[in-house]
Amino acid sequence: MQHPEFDLDPGIVYLNHAAVAPWPRRTADAVARFAAENARDGARHYPRWLTVERRLRERLARLIGAAAHDVALLKNTSEAISVVAFGFPWQAGDNVVLAAEEFPSNRIAWQALSRLGVECRVAQLTGAADPEQVLLDLIDHRTRVLAVSSVQYGRGLRMDLERLGAACRARGVALCVDAIQSLGALPFDVNAVQADFVMADGHKWMLGPEGLALLWVRPEWRERLALFQYGWHMTREAGNFDATAWQPADDARRFECGSPNLLGAHGLDASLSLLEEVGIECVAEAVLARGGHLVERIAARPELELLSDPSPHRRSGIVTFRHRGIDNAALHRRLTEAGVVCAARGAGVRFSPHFCTPVEQLDAALAVVPK
Structure with missing residues (x-):
């Protein structure tokens, strides 16, 4: 379920805040x-x-x-x-x-x-x-x-x-x-x-x-x-x-x-x-929780290689990984075609969810990545 402050197309999963963020509704207004x-x-x-x-x-x-x-x-x-x-x-x-x-x-x-x-x-x-x-x-x-x-x-x-x-x-x-x-x-x-x-x-x-x-x-x-x-x-x-x-x-x-x-x-x-209004401490807690969620899910899949440092004190809103059997460009194209907005960075694919990104969308994005 989308965050109530945003009007994102329900057909996309937006994981590209490290590039250009979608505006909140109040910003567009x-x-x-x-x-x-x-x-x-x-x-x-x-x-x-x-x-x-x-x-x-x-x-x-x-x-x-x-x-x-x-x-x-x-x-x-x-x-x-x-x-x-x-x-x-x-x-x-x-x-x-x-x-x-x-x-x-x-x-x-x-x-x-x-x-x-x-x-x-x-x-x-x-x-x-x-x-x-x-x-x-x-x-x-x-x-x-x-x-x-x-x-x-x-x-x-x-x-x-x-x-x-x-x-x-x-x-x-x-x-x-x-x-x-x-x-x-x-x-x-x-x-x-x-x-x-x-x-x-x-x-x-x-x-x-x-x-x-x-x-x-x-x-x-x-x-x-x-x-x-x-x-x-x-x-x-x-x-x-x-x-x-x-x-x-x-x-x-x-x-x-x-x-x-x-x-x-x-x-x-x-x-x-x-x-x-949300508070930067609460924002950070949500951002790091989503990053941690991605780190755990990626680390649990042997066909994926986590490129980001998994140490808690090194984590941010950015999680980058690559597939051991699929070219980065091909993987990024596959994700894009499935409606996952992300980026090819750091010799891998970069996901960057914000505090407002529904956690279930993180799993939906990873489900597009072949096993």
């Missing part, structure tokens, strides 16, 4: 109301739209344990990582440490720093008994940033961010966390993690539209990041269009160069209202 109001009244009620944007910023801040004025709203995770990577005060010969398994967004921006003389040091996490130590072993006296995902997108490996944060703080290394595969699914606290930079799109576990992401920058770093995007919105004088002198805003708005995505803000605000 909020976007429809915004569109209808715009069509009817144009920007007549723009001040009210900005109230929704402020409320969204507050919701995002609560989600990560931060202050709202430290949260910037950008287009996507890639832009947010680029703001950090190219604003950071590098010197030739510095290096950044990252994992080989990262999604391209958290790899390409760092690799592009090579023209500034910055080296990328890449750790292989797959198969490592202690993935955090593999990352830390690459840090030396020229390491300035450790860039890591809170949860690896391919196989759902959940990283011990508090351990990494403490190690980075002790070594004077900045910690940059791509939290797109955990925010909205698992609890997150920027202070407990001791992160310096955190970014995430809203269209996965936060259940919102594409085109809107958060960037959190620790206040001590805010003015140390050089700006390379400029516009009317990022100044202290935003709204005073006749001002000829300007200064960057004192808060995180300095990273928002132009007009806000207010349609996206209405959608993501509505989605986060649902997550707040």
Whole structure:
């Protein structure tokens, strides 16, 4: 039985929240109301739209344990990582440490720093008994940033961010966390993690539209990041269009160069209202229970190989596996044709159910996988 907050087609099993999530009903309604109001009244009620944007910023801040004025709203995770990577005060010969398994967004921006003389040091996490130590072993006296995902997108490996944060703080290394595969699914606290930079799109576990992401920058770093995007919105004088002198805003708005995505803000605000009503602890309990259910069912079938780490402290909303006798592409195609929405990732097939996914649908999806 579908969750009452969603209107998914009853003919599909949706296990792809790690890619693009379906919107809750309230999100679709909020976007429809915004569109209808715009069509009817144009920007007549723009001040009210900005109230929704402020409320969204507050919701995002609560989600990560931060202050709202430290949260910037950008287009996507890639832009947010680029703001950090190219604003950071590098010197030739510095290096950044990252994992080989990262999604391209958290790899390409760092690799592009090579023209500034910055080296990328890449750790292989797959198969490592202690993935955090593999990352830390690459840090030396020229390491300035450790860039890591809170949860690896391919196989759902959940990283011990508090351990990494403490190690980075002790070594004077900045910690940059791509939290797109955990925010909205698992609890997150920027202070407990001791992160310096955190970014995430809203269209996965936060259940919102594409085109809107958060960037959190620790206040001590805010003015140390050089700006390379400029516009009317990022100044202290935003709204005073006749001002000829300007200064960057004192808060995180300095990273928002132009007009806000207010349609996206209405959608993501509505989605986060649902997550707040359920409570992130309850959401996480449900997500991990569904992941555990999949792990148990997959491990019980000898023809299947579980690729995700089954350890409870490593689990997330992502479970990846492969069939010992069927090509991944063929298996993914078979699932897709049967109405199971999932992804081919991490050298296998990736299932990513959310708190709202009926448990019986997990068994229905696995029943499509041949024995």
